[in-house]
Amino acid sequence: MTSDLGLRERKKQRTRQAISDAAIQLFLARGYDAVSVADVAAAAEVSKPTLFKYFRSKDELILDRIDDHRAEPAQVVRGRSAGESPLDALHRHQLRLLADRDPVTGISDRPQVIAFQRLLYNTESLANALLAYSIEGVELLRDALVEACGPGPHRVTAGLVANQILITTRRLGLDNWAQVAGGRTTEDLYPEAVAAVNHAYALLRGGVGDYCG
Numbered sequence: 001m002t003s004d005l006g007l008r009e010r011k012k013q014r015t016r017q018a019i020s021d022a023a024i025q026l027f028l029a030r031g032y033d034a035v036s037v038a039d040v041a042a043a044a045e046v047s048k049p050t051l052f053k054y055f056r057s058k059d060e061l062i063l064d065r066i067d068d069h070r071a072e073p074a075q076v077v078r079g080r081s082a083g084e085s086p087l088d089a090l091h092r093h094q095l096r097l098l099a100d101r102d103p104v105t106g107i108s109d110r111p112q113v114i115a116f117q118r119l120l121y122n123t124e125s126l127a128n129a130l131l132a133y134s135i136e137g138v139e140l141l142r143d144a145l146v147e148a149c150g151p152g153p154h155r156v157t158a159g160l161v162a163n164q165i166l167i168t169t170r171r172l173g174l175d176n177w178a179q180v181a182g183g184r185t186t187e188d189l190y191p192e193a194v195a196a197v198n199h200a201y202a203l204l205r206g207g208v209g210d211y212c213g
Contacts, residue, residue: 016054019044023061028115032062032123059129062120069104070137073166074144086148086212090165091201094172098193101186106176107193109186117177134170138162149212161208168200 022043026035037058041051055061073090080089097105103113120126141162146155176193180186 012054015044015046015050019046019051019054020061020064024065024116027062027119028112032119033125037061057129059126062126063129063133065116066104066120066133070133071140073137073162073169074140077141077144077148080148086145087165087201087205087208091197094169094197094201095194098190098197104173105193106173106178106180107186107190109180114177114181118181121174121177134166138166141166145212154212157211161211164204164207168204172196172200 019040023035023040026039026043037051038048040058040061041048044051055064073093076089076093077086080086084092094105098107101107103110103117106117108114120130138159139162142155142159145158145162149158172193175196176189179189
Protein backbone atom coordinates (compact mmCIF):
# COMPACT_ATOMS: atom_id res chain seq x y z
CA MET A 1 0.00 0.00 0.00
CA THR A 2 2.80 2.41 0.89
CA SER A 3 4.49 1.68 -2.41
CA ASP A 4 1.25 2.36 -4.32
CA LEU A 5 0.79 5.68 -2.50
CA GLY A 6 4.37 6.68 -3.30
CA LEU A 7 3.86 5.79 -6.95
CA ARG A 8 0.67 7.85 -7.18
CA GLU A 9 2.35 10.82 -5.52
CA ARG A 10 5.28 10.68 -7.96
CA LYS A 11 2.85 10.48 -10.86
CA LYS A 12 1.03 13.57 -9.56
CA GLN A 13 4.31 15.44 -9.24
CA ARG A 14 5.28 14.51 -12.81
CA THR A 15 1.89 15.65 -14.11
CA ARG A 16 2.14 18.95 -12.24
CA GLN A 17 5.66 19.52 -13.57
CA ALA A 18 4.59 18.67 -17.12
CA ILE A 19 1.75 21.19 -16.94
CA SER A 20 4.02 23.86 -15.50
CA ASP A 21 6.72 23.27 -18.12
CA ALA A 22 4.20 23.37 -20.97
CA ALA A 23 2.72 26.62 -19.65
CA ILE A 24 6.06 28.39 -19.31
CA GLN A 25 7.20 27.28 -22.77
CA LEU A 26 3.99 28.59 -24.35
CA PHE A 27 4.04 31.84 -22.39
CA LEU A 28 7.65 32.52 -23.38
CA ALA A 29 7.02 31.66 -27.02
CA ARG A 30 3.71 33.43 -27.56
CA GLY A 31 3.19 35.79 -24.62
CA TYR A 32 1.05 35.33 -21.53
CA ASP A 33 -2.09 36.96 -22.90
CA ALA A 34 -2.00 35.00 -26.17
CA VAL A 35 -2.09 31.61 -24.43
CA SER A 36 -5.26 30.12 -22.99
CA VAL A 37 -5.64 27.49 -20.29
CA ALA A 38 -6.96 25.18 -23.01
CA ASP A 39 -3.74 25.70 -24.96
CA VAL A 40 -1.68 24.72 -21.91
CA ALA A 41 -3.81 21.65 -21.24
CA ALA A 42 -3.45 20.52 -24.84
CA ALA A 43 0.31 21.02 -24.81
CA ALA A 44 0.62 19.06 -21.54
CA GLU A 45 -1.73 16.38 -22.90
CA VAL A 46 -4.19 16.68 -20.04
CA SER A 47 -7.80 17.83 -19.81
CA LYS A 48 -8.76 21.26 -18.49
CA PRO A 49 -10.39 19.73 -15.37
CA THR A 50 -7.14 17.87 -14.71
CA LEU A 51 -5.14 21.08 -15.10
CA PHE A 52 -7.38 22.85 -12.58
CA LYS A 53 -6.77 20.08 -10.06
CA TYR A 54 -3.15 21.25 -9.93
CA PHE A 55 -3.46 24.98 -10.64
CA ARG A 56 -6.45 27.05 -9.57
CA SER A 57 -5.99 29.74 -12.22
CA LYS A 58 -3.94 30.80 -15.22
CA ASP A 59 -1.97 33.16 -12.97
CA GLU A 60 -0.85 30.26 -10.80
CA LEU A 61 0.74 28.59 -13.82
CA ILE A 62 3.40 31.27 -13.82
CA LEU A 63 3.47 32.35 -10.16
CA ASP A 64 4.09 28.74 -9.15
CA ARG A 65 7.69 29.17 -10.34
CA ILE A 66 8.39 31.78 -7.68
CA ASP A 67 6.04 30.48 -4.98
CA ASP A 68 8.83 29.08 -2.79
CA HIS A 69 10.22 32.59 -2.30
CA ARG A 70 6.98 33.96 -0.86
CA ALA A 71 7.50 32.33 2.54
CA GLU A 72 11.30 32.41 2.45
CA PRO A 73 11.87 35.68 4.40
CA ALA A 74 9.57 34.48 7.18
CA GLN A 75 11.43 31.18 7.32
CA VAL A 76 14.75 33.03 7.57
CA VAL A 77 13.48 35.04 10.54
CA ARG A 78 12.20 31.93 12.31
CA GLY A 79 15.38 29.99 11.61
CA ARG A 80 17.88 32.71 12.53
CA SER A 81 20.79 32.02 14.87
CA ALA A 82 20.51 32.68 18.61
CA GLY A 83 21.20 36.33 19.31
CA GLU A 84 20.84 37.32 15.64
CA SER A 85 18.31 40.05 14.87
CA PRO A 86 15.68 39.43 12.16
CA LEU A 87 17.14 42.22 10.03
CA ASP A 88 20.67 40.82 10.32
CA ALA A 89 19.39 37.36 9.36
CA LEU A 90 17.59 38.71 6.30
CA HIS A 91 20.65 40.74 5.29
CA ARG A 92 22.87 37.67 5.55
CA HIS A 93 20.36 35.60 3.57
CA GLN A 94 20.19 38.17 0.78
CA LEU A 95 23.97 38.17 0.43
CA ARG A 96 23.95 34.36 0.23
CA LEU A 97 21.33 34.45 -2.53
CA LEU A 98 23.52 36.88 -4.47
CA ALA A 99 26.58 34.66 -4.01
CA ASP A 100 24.54 31.70 -5.30
CA ARG A 101 23.33 33.77 -8.27
CA ASP A 102 19.78 32.91 -7.32
CA PRO A 103 17.38 34.13 -10.06
CA VAL A 104 15.23 35.93 -7.47
CA THR A 105 18.07 38.45 -6.99
CA GLY A 106 18.15 39.29 -10.70
CA ILE A 107 21.77 38.09 -10.85
CA SER A 108 21.30 35.34 -13.40
CA ASP A 109 22.35 35.48 -17.04
CA ARG A 110 20.57 32.31 -18.10
CA PRO A 111 18.47 33.32 -21.14
CA GLN A 112 15.39 31.47 -19.93
CA VAL A 113 15.56 33.18 -16.52
CA ILE A 114 15.87 36.60 -18.12
CA ALA A 115 12.96 35.82 -20.45
CA PHE A 116 10.81 34.51 -17.60
CA GLN A 117 11.42 37.61 -15.50
CA ARG A 118 10.66 39.84 -18.48
CA LEU A 119 7.38 37.98 -18.88
CA LEU A 120 6.62 38.24 -15.16
CA TYR A 121 7.41 41.92 -14.68
CA ASN A 122 6.30 43.31 -18.05
CA THR A 123 2.91 41.61 -18.39
CA GLU A 124 0.28 44.12 -17.34
CA SER A 125 -2.44 41.50 -16.88
CA LEU A 126 -0.33 39.83 -14.18
CA ALA A 127 -0.14 43.01 -12.09
CA ASN A 128 -3.01 42.13 -9.74
CA ALA A 129 -1.75 38.59 -9.25
CA LEU A 130 1.72 39.86 -8.40
CA LEU A 131 0.23 42.38 -5.97
CA ALA A 132 -1.68 39.64 -4.15
CA TYR A 133 1.45 37.51 -4.10
CA SER A 134 3.42 40.39 -2.58
CA ILE A 135 0.77 41.12 0.06
CA GLU A 136 0.77 37.48 1.19
CA GLY A 137 4.56 37.61 1.49
CA VAL A 138 4.35 40.74 3.64
CA GLU A 139 1.77 39.10 5.91
CA LEU A 140 3.91 35.99 6.35
CA LEU A 141 6.98 38.06 7.23
CA ARG A 142 4.94 40.30 9.54
CA ASP A 143 3.72 37.27 11.48
CA ALA A 144 7.27 35.94 11.81
CA LEU A 145 8.41 39.33 13.13
CA VAL A 146 5.58 39.38 15.65
CA GLU A 147 6.68 35.95 16.88
CA ALA A 148 10.25 37.19 17.16
CA CYS A 149 9.48 40.49 18.87
CA GLY A 150 6.29 39.90 20.82
CA PRO A 151 2.58 40.76 20.41
CA GLY A 152 0.74 43.97 21.14
CA PRO A 153 1.67 47.21 19.34
CA HIS A 154 4.54 45.42 17.67
CA ARG A 155 2.06 43.98 15.12
CA VAL A 156 1.52 47.35 13.43
CA THR A 157 5.24 48.05 13.39
CA ALA A 158 5.96 44.54 12.16
CA GLY A 159 3.69 45.04 9.15
CA LEU A 160 5.37 48.31 8.24
CA VAL A 161 8.85 46.82 8.65
CA ALA A 162 7.96 43.70 6.62
CA ASN A 163 6.60 45.86 3.82
CA GLN A 164 9.74 48.01 3.68
CA ILE A 165 12.04 44.99 3.67
CA LEU A 166 10.22 43.22 0.83
CA ILE A 167 9.79 46.36 -1.27
CA THR A 168 13.52 47.01 -0.91
CA THR A 169 14.41 43.44 -1.87
CA ARG A 170 12.11 43.51 -4.89
CA ARG A 171 13.50 46.84 -6.07
CA LEU A 172 17.08 45.56 -5.86
CA GLY A 173 16.14 42.44 -7.82
CA LEU A 174 14.40 44.44 -10.54
CA ASP A 175 17.38 46.75 -10.90
CA ASN A 176 19.77 43.80 -11.19
CA TRP A 177 17.57 42.03 -13.72
CA ALA A 178 17.26 45.16 -15.86
CA GLN A 179 21.03 45.53 -16.01
CA VAL A 180 21.63 41.87 -16.86
CA ALA A 181 18.88 42.00 -19.48
CA GLY A 182 20.61 45.07 -20.88
CA GLY A 183 23.85 43.18 -21.41
CA ARG A 184 25.79 43.39 -18.13
CA THR A 185 27.48 40.16 -17.08
CA THR A 186 26.66 38.77 -13.67
CA GLU A 187 30.34 38.75 -12.71
CA ASP A 188 30.66 42.41 -13.60
CA LEU A 189 27.48 43.34 -11.76
CA TYR A 190 27.94 41.17 -8.66
CA PRO A 191 30.19 43.56 -6.61
CA GLU A 192 27.77 46.42 -7.26
CA ALA A 193 24.82 44.24 -6.27
CA VAL A 194 26.51 43.31 -2.99
CA ALA A 195 27.27 46.98 -2.27
CA ALA A 196 23.63 47.87 -3.07
CA VAL A 197 22.33 45.24 -0.63
CA ASN A 198 24.67 46.46 2.11
CA HIS A 199 23.63 50.06 1.48
CA ALA A 200 19.93 49.13 1.45
CA TYR A 201 20.16 47.32 4.77
CA ALA A 202 22.06 50.22 6.30
CA LEU A 203 19.14 52.44 5.29
CA LEU A 204 16.65 49.92 6.65
CA ARG A 205 18.47 49.80 9.98
CA GLY A 206 18.39 53.55 10.17
CA GLY A 207 14.69 53.60 9.27
CA VAL A 208 13.43 50.91 11.64
CA GLY A 209 15.68 51.97 14.50
CA ASP A 210 16.03 49.43 17.27
CA TYR A 211 12.95 47.46 16.26
CA CYS A 212 13.44 43.87 17.34
CA GLY A 213 17.17 44.36 17.25
